[in-house]
């Protein structure tokens with residue numbers, strides 16, 4: 238039975254289908270979930286939530302971790318505890334999944350979209366600094382965007398595809414201008430920046446355990462921080478801001494964002510496999526690199542000297558002139574061979590709900606959006622299936 242069949246009983250047969258990315262559930266998942274069912278601890282209380290929080294905190298070396306129902310919920314709460322207020326602006330990558338920009342809007346703030354750099358496709362620190370230094374002014378003890386007159390409050394770099402943003406220049410800018418930094422590390426659990434785990438390089442870091450992520454709880458998220466007060470506040474806000482659990486007294490508008498014990502049981506089992514999952518991703522990436530480097534018009538993603546990538550989603554650029562067809566056409570041809578691939582996200586400054594937000598020049602992200610294609614890279618991808626993907630790419634060239 239393939240992983241897909243196990244995940245979707247009753248779904249159409251998947252014989253020969255190579256999905257982009259499916260969960261790997263080969264560890265203690267059954268054992269721990271069964272413990273929840275046997276003991277009745279399935280909901281918001283129970284030992285697995287705390288164990289899961291501890292294992293993630295330990296993996297990234299953070300003092301505190303608070304589990305949430307999703308990565309998006311973690312980002313929402315992170316923005317609140319970082320002090321982002323309605324009308325503020327937050328710098329965020331334009332080339333990313335939409336969740337962080339939506340979270341900025343949940344708190345009534347506005348994104349400022351920053352372009353990707355061309356080498357590793359992450360938020361471009363040079364463009365972020367150019368915006369802060371040239372397009373903002375210091376007024377009434379805070380930095381303001383001259384064009385919108387809004388206060389700039391925080392940076393939200395997104396580590397995309399398992400790689401990391403070049404954070405040092407951004408951290409320096411946060412110090413200089415008194416800005417908060419929230420890391421969206423939802424795609425890069427297990428990755429490092431200059432030898433340090435991502436997720437604790439800013440004030441608050443966020444992870445996701447959605448089904449397509451490196452480890453999964455079905456759905457889930459986590460916020461990590463070294464700041465005990467921020468962690469306390471986050472825990473309070475994710476549990477309906479309860480002041481007195483017996484009398485149902487609440488001190489703020491809170492959220493029902495707590496992860497359940499059932500999901501955390503999956504998370505504990507998955508975290509036991511984190512190192513093995515990253516190792517598998519590295520192996521898959523190295524094999525693709527070897528096989529694809531010589532194919533004209535195909536440029537694999539790279540790892541910066543300052544990054545230890547977790548290689549979450551292996552992606553290549555397709556140059557139509559050298560390869561013969563463009564990325565979208567390659568996707569369609571591979572689909573006919575029952576191989577699933579995907580382009581990267583529509584850059585968020587072009588996304589209907591966010592077009593009115595301010596943005597730097599974002600031409601690199603637009604170019605990457607035209608050229609990029611993510612290839613099948615499940616942790617459990619077999620060498621034979623990977624060979625089929627490579628053969629499909631070589632055969633599609635015209």
Ligand SMILES: *Cc1c(COP(=O)(O)O)cnc(C)c1O
Nearest residue numbers: 307308309333334336423445447
């Ligand atoms: C997956 C992801 C999230 C969070 O997603 P959830 O589905 O809410 O867990 C946030 N940001 C990015 C960049 C992501 O890829």
